[in-house]
Amino acid sequence: MHTTNRPSSPPPAAGSPPPPGLAARIAWELHELGFAPLRAFPLLAMLGSVFRLRHDQDIEQFFAIGTRTTTPEPAALDPEWPRPWIFLRVFVLFVVVYLVFYTANQKFPNFSLWLGMLAIGSLSVPFSSTVLMMELNAPRNVSLYRVLLVIVTGGFLSLVLTKSADSVPFILHIGRHHTNIPLAGIVEESAKALALMVILFNKRYPYTLNGMVFGAAVGTGFAVLETAGYALFDGLTLHSTPSLCATLLNKTSLSVLGHVAWTTLVGGALWHARRSLRFSLFAYFNWRFLSVLIAVTTLHTLWNGPLCSQFPDVKYLLLGGAAWIAIIHMLQAGLNEVRSVRDQAHGERA
Numbered sequence: 001m002h003t004t005n006r007p008s009s010p011p012p013a014a015g016s017p018p019p020p021g022l023a024a025r026i027a028w029e030l031h032e033l034g035f036a037p038l039r040a041f042p043l044l045a046m047l048g049s050v051f052r053l054r055h056d057q058d059i060e061q062f063f064a065i066g067t068r069t070t071t072p073e074p075a076a077l078d079p080e081w082p083r084p085w086i087f088l089r090v091f092v093l094f095v096v097v098y099l100v101f102y103t104a105n106q107k108f109p110n111f112s113l114w115l116g117m118l119a120i121g122s123l124s125v126p127f128s129s130t131v132l133m134m135e136l137n138a139p140r141n142v143s144l145y146r147v148l149l150v151i152v153t154g155g156f157l158s159l160v161l162t163k164s165a166d167s168v169p170f171i172l173h174i175g176r177h178h179t180n181i182p183l184a185g186i187v188e189e190s191a192k193a194l195a196l197m198v199i200l201f202n203k204r205y206p207y208t209l210n211g212m213v214f215g216a217a218v219g220t221g222f223a224v225l226e227t228a229g230y231a232l233f234d235g236l237t238l239h240s241t242p243s244l245c246a247t248l249l250n251k252t253s254l255s256v257l258g259h260v261a262w263t264t265l266v267g268g269a270l271w272h273a274r275r276s277l278r279f280s281l282f283a284y285f286n287w288r289f290l291s292v293l294i295a296v297t298t299l300h301t302l303w304n305g306p307l308c309s310q311f312p313d314v315k316y317l318l319l320g321g322a323a324w325i326a327i328i329h330m331l332q333a334g335l336n337e338v339r340s341v342r343d344q345a346h347g348e349r350a
Helices: 022-033 043-050 056-062 086-107 111-135 144-166 169-177 184-195 208-238 241-254 259-274 280-285 287-304 312-349
Strands: none
Touching: 022 287, 056 086, 086 111, 086 241, 111 144, 111 208, 111 241, 111 259, 144 184, 144 208, 184 208, 184 259, 184 287, 208 241, 208 259, 208 312, 259 280, 259 287, 259 312, 280 287, 287 312
């Protein structure tokens, strides 16, 4: 059951002039970018919900959301902070299955068991993170089928776009002769943003929160393929199961702070930008979206760069923490948007 928080003040209208005063101007700028100040973030209540006893029927009921018959009407939307819990069950399931594969491989070394570890391990953290974003999607209008579709198609497309860009002569020249210019962040974040076109034009998903779910899904698809590729290369090159496992666990655990978090922000910004546009494709040229894309690309570049190279884990935690703070503020803006839609639906009924 959701607790009732103090209602947020209605967000400024899109395109409204900036208000006077520094604090008000900063709030207006953040709103234009798709972020909002927090209104009673219920962290303790959310953590309490994670460890509450649940039944299999509860999980089945959740994964039935998003169809035409199970999506709530606008007037029935709940704009309060959701209480996620399924993501942890999904993660624990992945961990248990991974340990079963690992133990079996230790007793009966087999390439098929290697592939099992590779598949389960690379999926564990990023897919659980996407389930978390599904739970935080207050409109409850995105189905598991749609998420899986975006993970597969978006992940594949983003990787193909990345590798295609890497073969462009101009980029090859820069990579070979100007190694100090960071290209990975620019190329990969742009590719993942373009991959969101697989779902961008679907009018069934108008909310900023929907864009965050699909952004997490594309980030998951990319992270799974990248993690599996690195882990398999290390395992085959060094002929070592420990090398495969070390790379696998390192890459998949960092994905929630990296690729999944970055593309969640990009997806939310893209959906926030498109809401006031007649043609969705124009959102890619909107200054609000481009500002967030540049910020995310900067985070990615710092992640790959020499900054704090002696303490890489500290760097990853700081950069990933910054991304998740931004995600929380974008979630608040998305909930404000849901509240506005619900209030408008109530007004039309009155």
